[in-house]
Amino acid sequence: MNFELTRDYLQTLQELIANDKNSEVQVLIEELHPADIAEIMDNLSIEEAKYIYLLLDGDKASDVLVEIPDDDRTRFLAVLPPEMIASQFIENMDSDDAADVIGELPEELQEKVLANIEDVEQAGDIVDLLNYEEDTAGGLMAKELVVVNENWTVQTCLKEIGAQSEDVDEIYYVYVVDDDQKLKGILSLKKLILNSTSTKIAKIYNDDVISVKTDIDQEEVALVMEKYDLVAIPVVDSIGRLVGRITFDDVVDVMREEAEKDYQMVSGIAGDVDSSDKVWNHTRVRLPWLFIGLLGGILGAQVIGAHEHELTIIPMLAFFIPLIGAMAGNVGVQSSSIVVQSLAAGIPDFESISQKLLKELLIALSTAFVISLCIFIYNYFVSGSLNLTWAVSLSLFAVMIFASLFGTFIPLILNRFKIDPALATGPFITTMNDIIGLLIYFLIASLFFQF
């Protein structure tokens, strides 16, 4: 059943809530997918959302809780008693979701909730998971998985799977381990169905299994799963014991997050925000980069101020200040973003930084030549000053070369030092290039005019 949230649906729902029509609201929402209910709640006022939430039964309520945005969830849980969080929500969740939800709570509340979880095994799993760094394979994985021993038969397996799979929503692969819990391989359900019940697992499992270690970065996990088209990947500890699995849906979230982060960086937005957020949130994420731009503008004013004398003699020099700035900025963003995108794609790459810079130099030479030639022709016919024509074209050429190399070099260097290279895209690189571009412009101009 495909659900699409419409304005009419929302209005009907809001009227029913306003008139306290409990059972009608329940009828309207009870068949919906948790993701749809979360979407509806996101479009209601906090009171209306709470009204709906309290009508859900335990299982559904915890599924919905996993789907609503982090900060709404934390705010919502903060007012509930720890026993209720533990018994109504956490106990119905997969271990990875439970660990995420608990991890977001204030430290004090975390301990109280953990102490109230009745299922000791589950509480232990959650505590284990909370020990891993949030953005590693360990922080992403769930403890629920279906494991069989290589010495079992298909029949034993099927029985065991029946017992184990109570806790597991979807079985994508059955993992095969030895007596020491070390990961040996995987077994697809298809194989299990198609073999006779007396077959030994050791004979039919696939030992060509791709796994990740717990301390691998989540971006790396996403790249591996994407490269090999894996729907789930087993996670092993440092001596190869199977400790969890990561499913594609978690990795899709990671990919989306990383792509959004890089996009925000290049657009000068310092944090997560979407158009439905409050004015204050928008202001908060925009101001940091605007301050950088402001600082750049003030430095630019000082560079030009230092050349006021030249400007009074040749006012036409001022005409091309925006051109120099814009091109320095554009070229810088282009080259830095290509570096960042290639690094994010995880393509192995055996060129050294100097080889890359050499190549960027060739690209810069060709683009700068074309663009500078255009402005040369324009100025030759329009400005009437051959000196100005040469000064502007040569400056633009030099600025574009510099901006290209700078835009390539900075993210590569950041990456070398394990700093997020995306920091060097967007407003940062435009601002830097703007100022240095102006310096180059006045330097070259001074060679053509006697000031």
Next chain:
Amino acid sequence: MNFELTRDYLQTLQELIANDKNSEVQVLIEELHPADIAEIMDNLSIEEAKYIYLLLDGDKASDVLVEIPDDDRTRFLAVLPPEMIASQFIENMDSDDAADVIGELPEELQEKVLANIEDVEQAGDIVDLLNYEEDTAGGLMAKELVVVNENWTVQTCLKEIGAQSEDVDEIYYVYVVDDDQKLKGILSLKKLILNSTSTKIAKIYNDDVISVKTDIDQEEVALVMEKYDLVAIPVVDSIGRLVGRITFDDVVDVMREEAEKDYQMVSGIAGDVDSSDKVWNHTRVRLPWLFIGLLGGILGAQVIGAHEHELTIIPMLAFFIPLIGAMAGNVGVQSSSIVVQSLAAGIPDFESISQKLLKELLIALSTAFVISLCIFIYNYFVSGSLNLTWAVSLSLFAVMIFASLFGTFIPLILNRFKIDPALATGPFITTMNDIIGLLIYFLIASLFFQF
């Protein structure tokens, strides 16, 4: 087995190839995943890549073919006889991959390849798939799926699945249809394993199935699968008959593509490129936006030229040209990219364009106030001219308000007319805002100075 491509590995391989050590090369690559082999080939010369490729057996060769980049593949296939393409590659592929590969070939070659496919059913499937638009659910789906009739028993099902699953790499869900092939629901393998063999399918399948129609846009498919965490989604025709399925790996590719496209747009890159591409490719994708920047710079020069008189009287006006341009650009990119990102996330949204603009106005007022106040204080103490102080601060305020509203309005309008809103990010919006910003600046300055 986790493979990591190293420089040493590549060197060893290249030496073996140079010395024509057939069997040693084979040993080195035969255990590798097709995605790894494709990665290796991408790091070799064309001759070396061909050498390796010809050592692969049929099945592996077609798997590798699916993994190598589109344009390499087309170039490679163009020189092979159609019979060989059909028998060695296409016949080993899933229908969706086969349709993609054939769809990339020149029209004439397409027909020859299709005519040479021996399996008539497969050829028919491919022809069917080629009829769908490439970027719709129909263009993305594969014909291979496991279907059972609602009237069967678990036992019949298991037998049928055994027969059908020969063509299907991974079974994620078994689809349940009625006698008219209309999709009724899904059945997880888990359910099938855990129920007795005599149970009727009609009793155990889940009728709450989310599907997409063939003509739905691929971005929409990705959003649906991401929202509901689906590993595969069934595709139905206009009367609800099951015609194919889309798996998560295809959708991950779509997500990656769309995110990259938006990222390139905001960074001013007109096409797919990564750092390993040739200089010419880089030049080609960068020049279009640089021309827009050039045009903007020339228009900017004319705006300033029209106010040359003012600049000779108050040269300090020139100092703040970069500030005005940079802030107009930054603000425009920020606001347009938030709109684009929110639209791409597919969050339902019931605000009208005028409501959005009103909100953006509030954001703009608050950020512009803070930034303008800063520059007011700076100029008040540094410039020594109260007129200049007011002129610059008020201009900056007005420019930021305008740039915000413009950056929000343009992508929303493009989206309303079904044009990709991402067109309005990056260099386009910066350039427009630059020029209009200068106009506003000189207009406001003229109110404070008697020229």
